[in-house]
Amino acid sequence: MNNSIDRIQLIDRKALDEESYFLSLVGQAHDKGLLQPSDLERIQYECLELLARKTELYQSGDSSIKVETAQSIMASNLLTIGLCLKTYPCPDDAVAVLLDEGIPEIYQRGRKQIDVMVADAKIIHGQLTHRLFDTKNCFYRSTIIDGINGFFKLYYPDYSAQEIHITADYPTYNRLPPVEGIEFITKYLEALSYENQFCRYFDAKDIHYLLSGYEIVYQELLINMYGLVLLTAVGCVLAGTEVAELDITGAGIVQLEKRLSGMSHEELAKTVCQATEEVAELFNCPKGLAEYMQESASLMIKDLELAKDGCRLGSVFFLPEVPIISMP
Amino acid sequence: MKFELISLSSGIVQKQAINEVIKCNEYTGPFGLTLTEAQAMELVQTRAHSLRSFGRIEFGGGIIDKMIKAFCDSPYLNMRDYVETINELVEIFYGYKNETMDLISDDDLIKFMKSAFDGVCHGSIDLLAGRELYRLAKNLRFGLPEDYAEDDLAEEWEDEDEQ
Numbered sequence: 001m002n003n004s005i006d007r008i009q010l011i012d013r014k015a016l017d018e019e020s021y022f023l024s025l026v027g028q029a030h031d032k033g034l035l036q037p038s039d040l041e042r043i044q045y046e047c048l049e050l051l052a053r054k055t056e057l058y059q060s061g062d063s064s065i066k067v068e069t070a071q072s073i074m075a076s077n078l079l080t081i082g083l084c085l086k087t088y089p090c091p092d093d094a095v096a097v098l099l100d101e102g103i104p105e106i107y108q109r110g111r112k113q114i115d116v117m118v119a120d121a122k123i124i125h126g127q128l129t130h131r132l133f134d135t136k137n138c139f140y141r142s143t144i145i146d147g148i149n150g151f152f153k154l155y156y157p158d159y160s161a162q163e164i165h166i167t168a169d170y171p172t173y174n175r176l177p178p179v180e181g182i183e184f185i186t187k188y189l190e191a192l193s194y195e196n197q198f199c200r201y202f203d204a205k206d207i208h209y210l211l212s213g214y215e216i217v218y219q220e221l222l223i224n225m226y227g228l229v230l231l232t233a234v235g236c237v238l239a240g241t242e243v244a245e246l247d248i249t250g251a252g253i254v255q256l257e258k259r260l261s262g263m264s265h266e267e268l269a270k271t272v273c274q275a276t277e278e279v280a281e282l283f284n285c286p287k288g289l290a291e292y293m294q295e296s297a298s299l300m301i302k303d304l305e306l307a308k309d310g311c312r313l314g315s316v317f318f319l320p321e322v323p324i325i326s327m328p
Numbered sequence: 329m330k331f332e333l334i335s336l337s338s339g340i341v342q343k344q345a346i347n348e349v350i351k352c353n354e355y356t357g358p359f360g361l362t363l364t365e366a367q368a369m370e371l372v373q374t375r376a377h378s379l380r381s382f383g384r385i386e387f388g389g390g391i392i393d394k395m396i397k398a399f400c401d402s403p404y405l406n407m408r409d410y411v412e413t414i415n416e417l418v419e420i421f422y423g424y425k426n427e428t429m430d431l432i433s434d435d436d437l438i439k440f441m442k443s444a445f446d447g448v449c450h451g452s453i454d455l456l457a458g459r460e461l462y463r464l465a466k467n468l469r470f471g472l473p474e475d476y477a478e479d480d481l482a483e484e485w486e487d488e489d490e491q
Contacts, residue, residue, distance in 0.1 A: 052387035062434045064379060064386040064425060 084110030195226035404451025
């Protein structure tokens, strides 16, 4: 019998907007009666005071500023405050902080939090760049190395904490949460690290041949490579072919069509998730990567369902192709 | 909850601004220039209108008092056109803060305006806005010295030809 007393939480963390966390927390807190109108007024006034101080610093003492610039600085301040409040797993505790502390103090703590996140992101980035899987896709290396380095050089959290200043060209397979600034870069790097780690389980040449089978000039395409590799690995498990070689074979595709054709959505989802689990076990993937792969699997199911219903599994699974010009 | 930036037309803020403008009379009185409360309110409203129309926002006391103190000793300013001139100067100021892309500080811009107004413009607001400040904004945007003039370039070429 479980005798633990669960704490009643008035605010549901999942209902809060990750992108505008501070504002949505304040809104929810007001709706639940945790913040009174006088509290809202104080918070609003202190936020505007903070903005006035920041714009004075930004303009080196000049009196006026463009409205867009002021709005941008305000967005930066709100994001920074939100990052501090996000460190409290229970939103009710974060509201208590808003009641007990002034906005300037919360902002300062948020600002320090950003510094910690930037330092952590640099470590993740360093580890990732030292272990990039070998591919000639031009977007992969340029985004991860040059793009992210550019972010660290240009990121100015004092006045534009919400900006990333770069275009994170290379797309991750799993959708990233709607966050901004250093939060986005952290999530992006984490996703890229998982994807890179998975691709490293395979021979670079096998991935090259698989991607060449997808599109011979894949090196110049803005495509996510991990998704294709994982899908093929899952397909190999289901078709009973060798996963490490990433060659599902034509016969394997026929086999798959027979196996999947009569399946309902639920059956297909279960089958794909189980196959993904098998791939994770085969390579002894760590827990974080295995969870990332399961999330990827749930995204694959829709494409697989459409393809199997239209007897077009050949449009989803590609056969490796050895290009005329081989990889050096 | 939305965070609307403070409206400058809010009563308390406006009252404070009017008081600051009236205080300038202590400084400008010896020059024969003073403002009534109504005239001060007119100036504050001009400032608010200019900020709105040029897409700017101001948190501090504003530049009206700086403008008044800078221009009060101008030989081209008298009591008859004092309010109208300051109104125009305030409007021009905010317009050219945008045109100069905030590349020049408030103090430097006011200093430039005063120097040009008393100097080459001979008290003409039209020349100040249409020629001197236009040239300043163009020079700043193109990364040229503030006082650069295209006529100087023609003279340089002539000197080189002669040499």
